[in-house]
Amino acid sequence: MKSDVASTPRPANDSGTTAPREPLWSQVKHAILSLIQDERLPANAPLPSESDLCQRFSVSRTVVREAMNQLVYEHVIYKRQGKGAFVAGRRESQEFVGSIIGFSDEWFEKHRAVDRRILRQASTFPGARARELLQLPAGDGPESRVVEVSRVLSVEGIPHMLVTISIPEHLVPGLDQVPLQARSLYDVLRRRYGLHFQSADRWIEAVTTTAENAQLLEVTTSTPLIAIESCAHSASGQPIEYWQALCRTDVASLHFQIRR
Structure with a gap:
């Protein structure tokens, strides 16, 4: 049955003329x-x-x-x-951006199922930005390599974030071979490698994205996304993790808590 959305009469205004019809x-x-x-x-x-x-x-x-x-x-x-x-329903708040808790850890605490689609997991040389923030030497030596993990993280089947993480390989030997589909990466870093994040610098901006990334996140290329760049440090101030992410904010909002 067809609706009569376009058949609403135009009411007269105070001057007696016909008011413009609603678009x-x-x-x-x-x-x-x-x-x-x-x-x-x-x-x-x-x-x-x-x-x-x-x-x-x-x-x-x-x-x-x-x-x-x-x-x-x-x-x-x-x-x-x-x-x-x-x-859409009510958008849930995501706290991980304003804390050192991981994306999966946060949703686990909320008793929500997280799916992890691994796109890339390999030992490689980092890009210029990752090398700069991780303070790695230039060149092709083993001390310059990172383990890079790219994933799509979904909550109960809905993609929320596309993220690429780089960690100096000498801190996580063998991480490129660890199955991560059903495990929290941060839990692996804590339990297997003894890595604990104490602080992080983060940069946030609004962006659109490529057709390939839009397909991975199941959005259109015109959909506004939040791009996040992060470099985490150990208690001694050593940079130990760099990541870049694209986040959908139509399914969840980013929450920050500011303390004096």
């Missing part, structure tokens, strides 16, 4: 909100496809996309590339 995309947006409320769709419930919504509301795909984009902006829904749109 069609805004009418569709409110119709989708009514759909979510009337059917009591829970968080993470799938919404009808764009083509289904076009047919339901008798509007073009451009109108539906504008309405959906506005709902994404307002954090009412979120999109997963190739999978459609879903009800």
Whole structure:
């Protein structure tokens, strides 16, 4: 059955003239909100496809996309590339950015399942930025190498973060061979290598990303993401870990606690 989102009469204003009609995309947006409320769709419930919504509301795909984009902006829904749109529900806070706790450790404490997709795990030479912050010597000697681990971290099947971590190889011999799909990396670093992070410097900026990274995070290339760069130190001040991450904030918000 088709909706009459475009049939709302234009009311007269105080001067007796006809008021401008609400934009069609805004009418569709409110119709989708009514759909979510009337059917009591829970968080993470799938919404009808764009083509289904076009047919339901008798509007073009451009109108539906504008309405959906506005709902994404307002954090009412979120999109997963190739999978459609879903009800967002309440965004949970992520604390790991403002602390030394790891991403997996934080969600474990919240009793949430974390999936880890390993993209790369190898002994290699770091890029210039990682070498600078980790204070590694230039050259091709063993003291210049790092173990690099790139992963997509998902919470209950929804990708949250794409992260690449580099650790000086002399601190973690054999880490490139350790199975990490079902284990917290920070737990491995603590238990197997005795590495404990005491402080970290972090840089944060808003970015968009490449088509490849967008596909890994199941978002579009126009989706705003948060880029985080971090260098962690031991109690003695030695830099022992460098990472770069892309985070989705449509599914969780980053929380910082400032103390005097």
